[in-house]
Amino acid sequence: MFKKMIMFVLISCTILTFTACGNQKEKDNSTKTQGKVKVVVSFNAMRELTAAIGKDKVDILTIIPNGTEPHDFEPKAKDMETLSNAKIFVYNGFGMESWVDKVLQSVDNKNLITVEGSKGSEPIKNTDSGEIEEHGQYDPHLWLSLKGAKNEAKNIKDALVKADPSNKDYYEKNFNNFSLQLDTLYNDYNKKFQTVSSKSFVTGHAAFAYLCRDFGLKQNSVENVFAEGEPSAKKLKELTDYCKTNNIKTIFVEDMVSTKVSDALAKEVGAKVEKIHTIESKEDNKDYLKCMTENLDLIYNSLK
Secondary structure, three states, rough: HHHHHHHHHHHHHHHHHHHHHHHHHHHHHHHHHHOOEEEOOOOHHHHHHHHHHHHHHHEEEOOOOOOOOOHHHHOOHHHHHHHHHHOEEOOOOOOOOHHHHHHHHHHHOOOOOOOOOOOOOOOOOOOHHHHHHHHEEEEEEEEOOOOHHHHHHHHHHHHOOOOOOOHHHHHHHHHHHHHHHHHHHHHHHHHHOOOOOOOOEEEEEEEOOHHHHHOOOOOEEEEEOOOOOOOOOOHHHHHHHHHOOOOOOEEEEOOOOOOOHHHHHHHHHOEEEEEOOOOOOOOOOOOHHHHHHHHHHHHHHHHH
């Protein structure tokens, strides 16, 4: 009997200890986010831009999980609940998040500040009728342009100032610093790209049209703008000829896209395969500027 009492006391103490630890952990997490602006973003690229401006003044939640293709995502009930408790919602636009309008109509949050990151930027129109019918008329990959990212960051900054005017100077300073870094990176590589005679590169999917517009480059790709479908035999033959004609030495591949065709193409034309960032998911724990610096360096070196 005595042993049973001792065992009961020990178990009770253990339960109380774990409960206290759990409550303390919740309390600590609550303290960390207390006073911060709660921002919900659609996917990782919007998270990176928001973090660059909001830094430690924002608590960011991402709707589309890392490793999930944003083009194919469908929101769930828990995502509605997340938006119902948010102060700001940031999404890219240009058709990237086809579900946005329907979701915003359903969310019970009259004070939610919505930010369409691409607002004010000039879109690149899709030319494929099938893509237009299924996904809309625009290429959505604006964030892969330094100029596009600068405009998206400004729209995010304006929303943060509106939501948290007491920290206006903080957000303005962060935006100015980020903007300067983007401008410096653009100017550095604009000079470099002007020194190369070849302007063409090949990627796994056609995500880099806005970057090409920035620097006067040209992309060709294994898959279309929305990373769908393997190329036909005719398309693959055209790609092979294109690589040989343009002396393509590198085939770039991205996360979340099958590399099977890219690997075969590279082998056929004697090129190497290298990873390039689309920033749709968190990659190797690198921020936006790190990813874009690596992208530009890779593309430039492939054209030299």
